[in-house]
Amino acid sequence: MKKKTIFGILAVIIIAVVIFLFVQGNADKSKSITVRTGEVKKETIVEKLSTTGTLIPNQTQSLIGTGNVIDVNVQVGDKVEKDKVLATYDNGLQLVAAFNGTITQVNIKSKQPDNNAQQGKPSIQLDDLSTLKVQLELSNSEASAVAINQKADISSDNQTFSGKVAEKDPVAVSAQSAAGTAASLGAVVLFDQAPENLFAGFDVDLDITTKTVEHAIALPIEALTYNDKSEPIVYVVKDGKAKETKIEIGSQSDKLIEVKNGLKEKETVILSPNSDVKNNTEVTKE
Template identity: 25%
Template sequence: MSEHTDTKKMVGLIVLLVIIVVAVAIIVLNPFAKLKASNPLPGEEGSQSTEKVAIAVSAVPVVRTTLQSYIRGNGNVVDPKALDVYPEVMGNLSFLDAKVGDRVEKDKVLARIDPSRAGVVYKESEVKAPVSGTILAVNFANGASVSAQAPLLRIGMLEALEVEMDIAERYVGSVKVGTKALATFKAYPDQEFVGEVTRLSPVLNPTSRTLEIGISLDDPNRLIKSGMFPTVIILTERLEDVLVISRSSVLYDGSQAYVYAVGTGNIAEKKPVKMGLVVDDKAEVVSGLEEGQRIITQGQTLLTDGTSVRIVE
């Protein structure tokens, strides 16, 4: 029994020695372990990899073009020569012969006012048309009480209509008599009416801080009607042959504007720039860039000076 036990122990010891020898041989002779030790994977301690990852970006060239600044707003078509007609006395409106849209001649009797009071009878006072024109508004109905302080009706000549429009105080310095304007109307969606500023109010509205202006439009076919509401574009500053880039490509370091240009070898180059006139997403470049330079317009927030980039369409 003792001899059998000793034999089993001897066999187990031999097997253990064989396993140890094989393990040592694998470690010492394995060429892949040596390769990994001399070339660790990126991110592992001891890695010597210098490969840079290129950032995908979009870029467009700096161009020379025309930059047109403008003011957009809504207006109201009015008759600048329209007149309010007032009764001469206070009393009851006993007769009214005027409707909106009626064509009337000068001196036509439009209304009569009865100034009589209880116990006292007076002769009726006539209200006549001061000029020939079209009735634009009637403010009272027959039988109403009227006074000399409130206009009874309004007469317009409708010969030279005007668009009234309010502009914000910050634009006042950009608009003057003769400034060009364009107008469109919902009634004529495919037609653009050309005109110019013909009147500037001498004072600002103290509540809204806006200035009322008048715009005359070319309308040889008399398509425009009093009371219409056009969309108006006033053409202000215009710059010819200036360098222009996309406004969205511009970044800021404090107050300093800069962009990223695509340099030699597709390397991002940080370029400080001086900006000028800005219109919508277009910006004038006063200095810092040259025509034809490719400016990064998408992906620029991921870059630093010297970053490798890959241009995508």
């Protein structure tokens, strides 16, 4: 009888221990936060500057005359060849085309005086519209990133063309606007091939490749966050816990960011960590 009593007590104790461990295990699991994760890998990071430019003629000739006009031989829209006489004045002056192009402005009339110089306008404007280029007005931060010969993707109306930065002004120019005075630096992007169905005067979008880093230690950009000192950090998953890790960052693309120091290849990081994720928080990967 005593043996049966002892065995019964032991059975109750064992059942109680099992129940306790089961409940405790579930309690521990309830403390864990489910997170999405990514892996640190070696990648090629392409850094791009997205900006807007204006299509302009590849060549422009602003012809200015003086005196009384005798004959005007062209009108807006005319295509002319190099050396064609466009207008003649009573003082013997002739306005002559310097290249093959299209007449885009005519501000003079026969038998009338030419006063356009006083008004700051050309008498006749000739543009080469056969091949366009893109005029950029760069901000201070953009100017420091853009350099001659950088590749560019030029987009307009669901079309994308390739090109490169061909010119960059040495000095910024200030301009007055409703918002105040702003300075910008001029630059020009040339098309690799003459585009079709594009028109001078319209804006286009550009993605200029400013830097390429090959074999970079990189992590998904959505893993990056900052601590209360504005230092870049990530949360690395180690032994089922989130470990706050300070990193040094470098170049970045729209999806990846270079890690110069602080992480190693193949480490697992938490993506888009929310406010519940802290140092040593228990986590479970999705």
